[in-house]
Amino acid sequence: MEERxxxxxxxxxxxxxxxxxxxxxxxxxxxxxERYPELTVETAYDIxxxxxxxxxxxxxxxxxxxxxxxxxxxxxxxxxxxxxxxGVLLANMAxxxxxxxxxxxxIHPKIEPEIAFVFKEDLVGPVVxxxxxxxxxxxxxPAMEIIDSRYLNFHFTLPDVIADNSSSSRYIVGSQKYxxxxxxxxxxxxxxxxxxxxxxxxxAGSVMGHPARAIAWMANKLIARGQHIRxxxxxxxxxxxxxxxxxAGDSFTVSFDGMESLSVQVER
Ligand code: OOG
Ligand code: MG
Numbered sequence: 553m554e555e556r557x558x559x560x561x562x563x564x565x566x567x568x569x570x571x572x573x574x575x576x577x578x579x580x581x582x583x584x585x586e587r588y589p590e591l592t593v594e595t596a597y598d599i600x601x602x603x604x605x606x607x608x609x610x611x612x613x614x615x616x617x618x619x620x621x622x623x624x625x626x627x628x629x630x631x632x633x634x635x636x637x638x639g640v641l642l643a644n645m646a647x648x649x650x651x652x653x654x655x656x657x658x659i660h661p662k663i664e665p666e667i668a669f670v671f672k673e674d675l676v677g678p679v680v681x682x683x684x685x686x687x688x689x690x691x692x693x694p695a696m697e698i699i700d701s702r703y704l705n706f707h708f709t710l711p712d713v714i715a716d717n718s719s720s721s722r723y724i725v726g727s728q729k730y731x732x733x734x735x736x737x738x739x740x741x742x743x744x745x746x747x748x749x750x751x752x753x754x755x756a757g758s759v760m761g762h763p764a765r766a767i768a769w770m771a772n773k774l775i776a777r778g779q780h781i782r783x784x785x786x787x788x789x790x791x792x793x794x795x796x797x798x799x800a801g802d803s804f805t806v807s808f809d810g811m812e813s814l815s816v817q818v819e820r
Pocket of ligand 2: 620
């Protein structure tokens with residue numbers, strides 16, 4: 553509480569609004585830690601909550617789930633931030649893989665392979681384990697996330713990225729559903745291709761040893777803010793490889809061992 557008291561509510565509202573406008577009007581902003589060195593992780597999640605409230609209200613959408621960020625070494629090294637984060641998914645961020653994706657309303661989008669978990673039961677911290685996550689999961693599916701940091705050149709610190717809803721922008725979930733015991737969530741291989749060229753490979757366990765561990769971590773964090781994973785939520789467990797910059801006309805495919813591959817096409 554003391555940490556939070558260092559920044560006025562007005563300032564947090566202003567930062568949330570600045571991030572909301574940057575996304576709405578498609579421009580970059582500079583990192584807030586430069587102006588507000590006192591910005592902490594806790595305060596940043598307060599800003600994220602305010603940003604989600606703004607987006608739900610102005611875009612007339614609602615929460616569809618959550619996402620983990622920076623849960624693999626590949627992503628942590630790429631972004632220079634060495635702790636996981638989480639963010640909120642909204643219904644209007646869901647993209648249908650059947651149609652080419654337009655980049656028009658995006659700033660500098662990147663795409664990354666993920667494993668989606670869809671929940672059939674609430675999952676409430678603070679002592680959630682991998683086993684609890686798996687029991688509460690209805691199914692897993694291949695997914696891709698489009699991230700689009702609102703920060704200049706995609707550069708941020710941990711509090712900055714948290715305030716910016718962990719760079720969330722769009723997500724695509726494959727239509728084929730798999731029970732958690734149908735796939736190997738530790739050793740399953742993942743191949744990520746751009747325009748039919750392999751750009752990265754990984755394994756499911758690259759996400760904190762087991763992607764469900766990342767979700768357990770998040771569930772145990774959420775409860776400190778009075779929040780939890782709800783039945784019906786979609787949770788992206790974090791990219792398994794580095795992300796790829798998206799260009800007009802590109803196609804991207806993620807193939808996991810034992811799952812149907814998922815492809816998206818970017819509009820020309
Ligand atoms: C932060 C979001 C990271 C992931 O899956 O690691 C993320 C970023 O890299 O901009 O979504
Ligand atoms: Mg991601």
